[in-house]
Amino acid sequence: MKIIFVRHGHPDYVNDCLTPLGHRQAAQAAVRLKDEGIEQIFSSPYGRAYETAQHTAKMLSKDVTKLDFIREIKWGSSNGEEVYAEGHPWDTSLYAISLGHALMDEEWTQNPPFCNNIVFAETERVAIGTDAWLESLGYKREGTNYRVVGDHTDRTIAVFSHGGSSTAVFSHMLNLPFFYLCRALCPDFTAITVLTLSDEKGTLTAPTIEIANDSRHIRSEGISYEM
Numbered sequence: 001m002k003i004i005f006v007r008h009g010h011p012d013y014v015n016d017c018l019t020p021l022g023h024r025q026a027a028q029a030a031v032r033l034k035d036e037g038i039e040q041i042f043s044s045p046y047g048r049a050y051e052t053a054q055h056t057a058k059m060l061s062k063d064v065t066k067l068d069f070i071r072e073i074k075w076g077s078s079n080g081e082e083v084y085a086e087g088h089p090w091d092t093s094l095y096a097i098s099l100g101h102a103l104m105d106e107e108w109t110q111n112p113p114f115c116n117n118i119v120f121a122e123t124e125r126v127a128i129g130t131d132a133w134l135e136s137l138g139y140k141r142e143g144t145n146y147r148v149v150g151d152h153t154d155r156t157i158a159v160f161s162h163g164g165s166s167t168a169v170f171s172h173m174l175n176l177p178f179f180y181l182c183r184a185l186c187p188d189f190t191a192i193t194v195l196t197l198s199d200e201k202g203t204l205t206a207p208t209i210e211i212a213n214d215s216r217h218i219r220s221e222g223i224s225y226e227m
Helices: 020-033 047-060 089-098 106-110 119-137 163-174 178-184 216-221
Strands: 002-007 038-043 064-066 139-142 145-148 156-161 192-196 208-214
Touching: 002 020, 002 047, 002 163, 020 047, 020 192, 020 216, 038 047, 047 064, 047 156, 089 178, 106 178, 119 139, 119 163, 156 163, 163 178, 163 192
Parallel strands: 002 156, 038 064, 038 156
Antiparallel strands: 002 192, 139 145, 192 208
8 A cells, every 4th residue: 555645735824724836836736646646535525635635635636535644744732841841843853862762772862851742642633543544454463563454555645734743643653753854854745755664464564654745836936945
């Protein structure tokens, strides 16, 4: 199975929708995706992701299925005590690096001012939802890998979501630390990341990264990265 993850276009966060620029980016992403053989489209229930998905869905004459677990993650103090940068994962990872922490080793997250961040519960929520969703698609989690249990796994699907929630999905599927991926990926608007899984029924498989953070289709817009 090929799973195409797409971040939403340039947003109006206050109104949870796309800006005119975001719609242009989503239209460009749809053109980029039109020949990928996408059979099914999923989206976060949030407006900015769903509107982005609609451009591809319209081009391909497909419906969009909303997935609640892929909604954007939250961050902040879990107990009222100080948490660095209000818990913002990307600022947190930069600060951890400035202190000399290795992001592949998350022992530092067990200590103040990092440990009381609700983002940990949020990434766990995404991980649980990811496994339930993948099992519905024919992949059952076993330890750190997936058993191919379905019959129709040789297909391509697309998922439209957010920088944070998609990073949480990648962290779980790839067994890589969340804060490490916050620095390693940093997806731009409508950035495309593709993971593939074996379709051989009965085998254990792990995702292969085919494409990561590809936003070449919008670079002509000249919009800088913004999380």
